Amino acid sequence: MRKKWFSILLSALLVLSLAACAEKDSAANSSTTQPVDESGSVKTETSAADQLTVRFGDSGAPFTMYLEDNDTAAAIARHVGSADWRLPIYHYDDYDGWESFQYYDIPSRYEVPSAAETVTSEKAGEVYYSEPNRIVLFYHDAEISGEYTLVGRFDVTEEFTSAVENNPVLEGWGNKIIQISAGE
Numbered sequence: 001m002r003k004k005w006f007s008i009l010l011s012a013l014l015v016l017s018l019a020a021c022a023e024k025d026s027a028a029n030s031s032t033t034q035p036v037d038e039s040g041s042v043k044t045e046t047s048a049a050d051q052l053t054v055r056f057g058d059s060g061a062p063f064t065m066y067l068e069d070n071d072t073a074a075a076i077a078r079h080v081g082s083a084d085w086r087l088p089i090y091h092y093d094d095y096d097g098w099e100s101f102q103y104y105d106i107p108s109r110y111e112v113p114s115a116a117e118t119v120t121s122e123k124a125g126e127v128y129y130s131e132p133n134r135i136v137l138f139y140h141d142a143e144i145s146g147e148y149t150l151v152g153r154f155d156v157t158e159e160f161t162s163a164v165e166n167n168p169v170l171e172g173w174g175n176k177i178i179q180i181s182a183g184e
Helices: 002-030 071-082 158-165
Strands: 051-056 062-067 085-089 101-105 117-119 126-130 134-138 146-154 176-182
Touching: 051 071, 051 146, 062 071, 071 126, 071 146, 071 176, 085 101, 134 146
Parallel strands: none
Antiparallel strands: 051 062, 051 176, 062 146, 085 176, 101 134, 117 146, 126 134, 126 146
């Protein structure tokens, strides 16, 4: 009888061991297979878009803003992904260096984290976030000191600079606007 119980116990332990190994292999193999980009880096499903589409004016040509890999840019992309933004360009020619940049106020209902650093040299095409809820676009190189978080960049071309500088004032608004939408 003892041999019979010993055989049953040994068989049960063997079955449990095999089941545990199979479960471990299954868990390792069932981990989500994630897509890989051209460079071999894993893309995550929860990552925000890596670019946004921006138009200057109501019907301007689209320009691509390439986003930085940080929490501020991810939050902006997430908010824009839920509802396109139409942001007014307010009076900004009181600021030193105004001919190099424009700023657009984001509605306060959108929470955007900031990791601001002192920036003293901006390149044309750089886009920053500045508290409280403001996007700052430099369309010419500039030497301006401020607390900013880099969120993206545009490829600077003559068409881009012209679109920014010649953005028309919208009737009924009394100011210019930009439209920001999820990347196309």
